[in-house]
Amino acid sequence: MRRLLCLAIILCLLQGNLGLETEQETETHVVTVDSTNLRFTPSTLTINEGDTLRFVWGGQALPHNSVEENGVFDSGDPERAVDYGHVFDYDSAGTYSFFCEPHEAVGMTGSVTVLDVEAPTDNGTDNQIGTSTGESESSTPDVRLGLALGLFVLLAAAMWRARIYD
Numbered sequence: 350m351r352r353l354l355c356l357a358i359i360l361c362l363l364q365g366n367l368g369l370e371t372e373q374e375t376e377t378h379v380v381t382v383d384s385t386n387l388r389f390t391p392s393t394l395t396i397n398e399g400d401t402l403r404f405v406w407g408g409q410a411l412p413h414n415s416v417e418e419n420g421v422f423d424s425g426d427p428e429r430a431v432d433y434g435h436v437f438d439y440d441s442a443g444t445y446s447f448f449c450e451p452h453e454a455v456g457m458t459g460s461v462t463v464l465d466v467e468a469p470t471d472n473g474t475d476n477q478i479g480t481s482t483g484e485s486e487s488s489t490p491d492v493r494l495g496l497a498l499g500l501f502v503l504l505a506a507a508m509w510r511a512r513i514y515d
């Protein structure tokens with residue numbers, strides 16, 4: 350009877366651990382400027398909520414920027430070198446059009462479709478850009494849970510043996 354209880358508890362813990370491991374990973378999608386100097390590439394893309402859209406170029410003949418038409422993001426003044434990122438948080442699903450201010454008239458425009466996905470359960474919607482510290486913080490509970498689980502299994506096994514050889 351007690352053996353079954355132990356097994357049940359271990360299974361529950363294992364399940365909880367697996368649940369944490371399936372946590373969704375976010376991606377960074379890079380948009381740059383193509384060889385014509387007047388186009389974003391890619392100019393249309395589809396990403397998930399939680400992902401980062403990054404505009405990166407350097408050594409351009411012409412200065413560019415990227416401005417979302419409703420001001421959702423804005424890389425600032427047009428520059429020959431830009432590295433700007435925007436994180437789409439977990440209530441941002443939709444389609445966003447952006448353009449390069451100096452070259453909108455000649456077709457330097459793009460759009461990003463953000464797909465609705467479920468927010469990770471443990472870290473909520475608090476997903477800021479470039480927070481490497483946030484990532485290391487979120488990995489700590491996993492490690493701790495793994496250790497606790499390992500100790501628990503050892504303890505359970507010891508108890509089990511003690512009962513068998515009583």
Ligand SMILES: [Cu+2]
Nearest residue numbers: 413449452457
């Ligand atoms: Cu431009």
